[in-house]
Amino acid sequence: MNRVIITNLNKHINKGVLIQGWVCRIRKLKSITFLILRDRSGLVQCVLDNALIDTNNLRLESVISISGKVTESKNKLNPFEVIVDNIEMINAVLEELPIEINKDKLDINLDTMLNNRVLSLRHEKKSSIFKIQNLIAQGFREFLIKNDFTEIFTPKIVAEGAEGGTEMFQLKYFENKAYLAQSPQFYKQMMVGSGFERVFEVGAVYRAEEHNTNRHLNEYISMDLEIGFIENEEELMNLEEEILKYILEKILNQGKKYLDILDISLPTIEKNIPRIKFKDAIEILRKKYNKTDLEGDLNPEGEKLICKYVKEELGCEFVFLTHYPRRKRPMYTMPLGNEETHSFDLLFRGLEITTGGKRIHDYDMLIENIKYKGLIPENYKNYTDTFKYGMPPHGGLAIGLERLTCQFLNIKNVREACAFPRDRTRLTP
Known part of the structure; x- marks a missing residue:
């Protein structure tokens, strides 16, 4: 008999089935035992006759196989249940669980949850976070593929940094x-310069930042795109609006169960x-909130306050901040005059989730801007040489997947939106 997952049991009413999963809860009465089984798709109530089936050796989170009949039933999980004919132990739990995961x-605390991640992810409230995150990444991919973007896969071991500064993890690469x-x-x-014009990537990036806050990870997933033949950064902001609308609609259509x-x-x-x-x-x-300590940049409090202002005055939880100072943007950002740039951040519910902008496509301007940033052009020759051979006007953006997940789901600590986070102090599990 082939295995049936729990979400499909409604198609097998009054039929025999084989289901497999983890023992989530056990409630033993005088003559029957109620067992809640969990698989990747959800939970189901199973009913065992104590006179026929020995449940004394069943322990929570053991992996079992159940043969039985699906019948209609009114319970808080489903409009059906499984009347058990036989239970087979696939893999028994060997010791007491270090955390209790079978409650609503x-x-x-967070450290205990992350130290026991394989177990904590079995809890439906935690696994639902990553079901939604999966839909976010899927939506990003789907929208861009539908709009003629090519997915690319770029090196994660590099000879130089794209963002400048010292926030890089150094490693020995043979003799280099x-x-x-x-x-x-x-x-x-x-x-883009190779002729693909429209590209995107969903992949890990690394920042050797000493921050140990609820907003920062040292390894996170960046959803990047780059597009050629644009006129200005407005096109990029318009594109991101459409991407976000598509993602939100996808979650509503396919993730309602997890939102609930x-x-x-x-x-x-x-x-x-x-x-x-x-x-x-x-x-x-400065005027509305008396913030005089910004010194030309937004701190976390400033991001929260500007989002508060936009929500109260304009009725939106998102806001694009544009024309960032040139000194605050990387060397590849297209300048706007001497002080500003053709760039933007997207803030959402008090947190920056996107950085983007138009890029420099002229070789001489790029070399000049690298020098302006105090960097040495020769160190970036493999990159800058690309601009000698015909680079179209272009721009792009990057969305932090974990941050976007947090803001959609009102999660306070970005570590909860990463299955196995890497931060200032955590290298395991």
Whole structure:
């Protein structure tokens, strides 16, 4: 008999089935035992006759196989249950569980949850986070593929950093010095210059930042895109609006079950996301919130306050901040005059989730801007040579997958949106 997953049992009413999974809960009465079985698709109530089936050796989280008949039933899980004919032990739990995961709420601290990640991910409220995250990444891919983008796969061991600065993990690469990639930026641009025009990647990036906050990871998933033959960064912001709308619709259509488990309502984008110049945002913070300590940049409190302002005044939880100062942007960002750039960030519910902008496509301008940033052009020759052979006007953006997941689902710590996070102090599991 072939295995049936729990979500498909409604197609087998009054029929014999084979189901397999983990023992989630056991409630033993005088003559019968109720067993809740869990597989990747959900939970089902199973009913055992104590006179026929010995349940004394069943332990929570053991992996078992059940043969039985699906019958209609009114219970809080499903409109059906399984009347058990036989149970086979596939793999028994060998020792007491280090955490209790079989309650409605997983009541443990973050470190304990992450130290016991394989177990904590079995809890439906935790697994639902990653079901939604999966839909976010799928939606990003689907939308771009439908719009003639090519998915690319770029090196994560590199000879130089794309973002400048010292926030790079250095490693020994045989007799050479190498680094873990901060972003796929150079390779995205090189692929545009190779003639692909529209490219994207979903992959890990690495930042050797000393931050140990609820907003930072040292390894995270970046959803990147780059597009050729654009006129300005407005096209990129318009594109991101459409991507986010597509992702939100996909989650609503395919992830309602997980939203219900998490008791979450998704945001909506009913009109264009507001766009505010960076310098105007600084002025709003000074005048309305008396923030005079910004020194030309937004700190986390500033991001939260500008989002608060936009929600109250403009009725939107998203806001694009544009025209970032040139000194705050990487060397490849297209300047706008002497002080500003053709760039933007997208803030959502008080947190930056996207950075993007138009790139420099002229070789001489790029070399000049590398020098302006205090860097040595010769160190980036493999990248800059691309611009000698015909590079179209182009731009792109990058969305942090874990951060976007957190903001959609009102998660307070980004580590909860990463299955196995890497932060300032965590290298395991």
